[in-house]
Amino acid sequence: MDGGASATDESGSASHSPTAAPAPRRGRPVSVGLAERRREELTRAAYEVFVEYPYDDAPVSEIARRAGVGQGTLYRYVDGKRELLDLVVDWCVDRLMEAIDPEMVLAAAEADDPSALQVVVDDIGRRLFDLIDAEPGLLRILTVQGGAVDRELRYRITGIYNTVDSLIVRVLTTATENGWMNLDNQRAELIARILPSLGLPGLVLALTPSEDQMGKRAEYVGAASQIARHGLLGAGRDDG
Secondary structure (H helix, E strand, O other): OOHHHHHHHHHHOOOOOHOOOOOOOOOOOOOOOHHHHHHHHHHHHHHHHHHHHHHHHHHHHHHHHOOOHHHHHHHHHOOHHHHHHHHHHHHHHHHHHHHHHHHHHHHHHOOOHHHHHHHHHHHHHHHHHHHHHHHOOOHHHHHHEEEEOOHHHHHHHHHHHHHHHHHHHHHHHHHHOOOOOOOOOOHHHHHHHHHHHHHHHHHHOOOOOOOOOOHHHHHHHHHHHHHHHHHHHHHHOOOO
16 A cells, blocks of 8 residues: 555646646747748749739639649748739849859959950850750749839840940950050940840750851850951040
């Protein structure tokens, strides 16, 4: 009897001990980086949907479905469709800047060998073709969708073009300082506006399957490069 009472007392004491381990919580543990991963998945899904649908007609439910989440879960990570478009535009701009690689362009412009810049420009042409191959909808996002939603987004898209213009002006200014050409600020700014237009026919080529061939791409990049070097930029050389 005493032994049984003692056992009972010990058991009761153990069950009420403040040092006893807490009972495990129910539910799934919080995953580290889950929010960031979910936003990346939603951004990719939104990119696909915005390429297929005009912004106003793009169903949020379809974005959620492609991301593999419920529509209610979607709103836990983003405010709505407008924020998703911002995320998509940011993603497209990042891809574009990776292809252009401004730091590499500026480093080539500052090199002692003028041919280094030519090599970089040719590489940019190839990388842009590769980008359009991998993400053909990127142009639609940065032109049609980005410019049609509201003024704020149009300003952002315009800012991208201004960034490219500024990069080209810096390259031309550095080339002038190196003695490769002789351009005043006004002419450098004008040429900076014209040079990107040389890429438009190449983009059309990439988006026209019946005309797009690797040989034609190389031919086009070479021709555009020659026009830039000996035409637009050649006019700025000081031959005297």
